[in-house]
Amino acid sequence: MPAHKYNATVVQKIQIRPNLMILRVATDEPRSEFSAGQYTTLGLYGSEPRSANSEPEAIPVKPEKLIQRAYSIASARHETRQFEFYISQVKTGQLTPRLFHLEVGDKVFVGRRIVGVFNLSNAPKDADVVMIATGTGITPYISFLRSHVMERPKSKMVVIQAAAHQGDLGYFSELSFLDSAFPNFYYLPTLTDAGDTWPGHRLWIEEMLESGVLGQETGVACDPKRTHFYLCGNPVMVKNVSQWLTEHGYQKKTRRTEGTLFVEEF
Numbered sequence: 592m593p594a595h596k597y598n599a600t601v602v603q604k605i606q607i608r609p610n611l612m613i614l615r616v617a618t619d620e621p622r623s624e625f626s627a628g629q630y631t632t633l634g635l636y637g638s639e640p641r642s643a644n645s646e647p648e649a650i651p652v653k654p655e656k657l658i659q660r661a662y663s664i665a666s667a668r669h670e671t672r673q674f675e676f677y678i679s680q681v682k683t684g685q686l687t688p689r690l691f692h693l694e695v696g697d698k699v700f701v702g703r704r705i706v707g708v709f710n711l712s713n714a715p716k717d718a719d720v721v722m723i724a725t726g727t728g729i730t731p732y733i734s735f736l737r738s739h740v741m742e743r744p745k746s747k748m749v750v751i752q753a754a755a756h757q758g759d760l761g762y763f764s765e766l767s768f769l770d771s772a773f774p775n776f777y778y779l780p781t782l783t784d785a786g787d788t789w790p791g792h793r794l795w796i797e798e799m800l801e802s803g804v805l806g807q808e809t810g811v812a813c814d815p816k817r818t819h820f821y822l823c824g825n826p827v828m829v830k831n832v833s834q835w836l837t838e839h840g841y842q843k844k845t846r847r848t849e850g851t852l853f854v855e856e857f
């Protein structure tokens with residue numbers, strides 16, 4: 592089995608659901624300090640076994656190929672040796688079924704570069720920030736919060752996390768704890784297919800914005816001059832919520848244009 596490019600070791604694996612896991616890896620060599628919200632690559636060779644609950648891959652891969660994909664880092668930005676990832680298994684995918692087969696002690700490839708422009712550097716320290724996520728799109732916000740929540744006491748920071756079921760709300764405990772511990776942080780989870788015992792919201796994200804729930808529960812306004820919006824996750828959610836926000840005066844920040852709407856699609 593080829594292993595010459597592997598440069599990191601799995602130190603923790605938390606299987607949250609059959610197709611969702613938190614994977615922590617320790618790199619053999621430290622990386623540079625990064626910006627919260629950035630991503631790197633994980634890689635495994637095509638010869639590695641696939642998880643028991645995966646399906647045959649849609650596009651077969653050669654055994655000697657190092658399959659690499661981008662993954663956001665959930666860790667705080669000052670971590671330089673241990674990195675946390677939150678990964679969803681695509682059952683017919685090339686890499687994720689192999690990542691889901693990993694166990695503690697196994698070797699893996701981690702890219703040397705940590706890159707990406709999805710970060711808080713454009714949001715002034717007193718600007719309010721609304722972070723909206725579906726699925727593993729919550730990952731960069733965990734890094735934002737672990738890195739910056741204490742540094743921004745004058746900024747209201749809100750996470751709106753949407754999922755079908757409660758078990759799909761990754762980092763629910765950590766986000767609930769932050770909500771109770773920091774007066775400037777608000778956690779608004781919402782479920783579209785909740786059971787009877789769910790006490791929280793049952794709205795689509797656009798409905799939460801349209802109905803004024805955001806303003807009522809946090810005091811944060813949908814005001815492009817004051818509030819910066821971040822969207823991360825499913826491309827359909829990103830498209831629909833971007834459209835709602837642009838209809839309400841927001842402009843998407845790109846390399847060439849200024850704006851207070853920041854977008855990352857997985």
Ligand SMILES: Cc1cc2nc3c(=O)[nH]c(=O)nc-3n(C[C@H](O)[C@H](O)[C@H](O)COP(=O)(O)OP(=O)(O)OC[C@H]3O[C@@H](n4cnc5c(N)ncnc54)[C@H](O)[C@@H]3O)c2cc1C
Pocket residue numbers: 630649660661662663664677678679680681683684685686687688727730856857
């Ligand atoms: C900047 C960036 C950050 C990312 N961060 C994360 C992260 O934190 N966690 C994470 O789980 N993923 C993340 N991804 C997605 C990741 O890079 C892979 O695309 C994903 O894990 C699938 O890889 P695969 O090799 O298993 O599937 P592939 O073999 O690449 O894909 C097989 C097919 O599945 C479909 N597919 C691809 N991705 C998904 C998906 N997420 N859900 C459903 N179907 C899909 C595609 O249509 C594709 O044709 C990120 C992507 C980018 C660009």
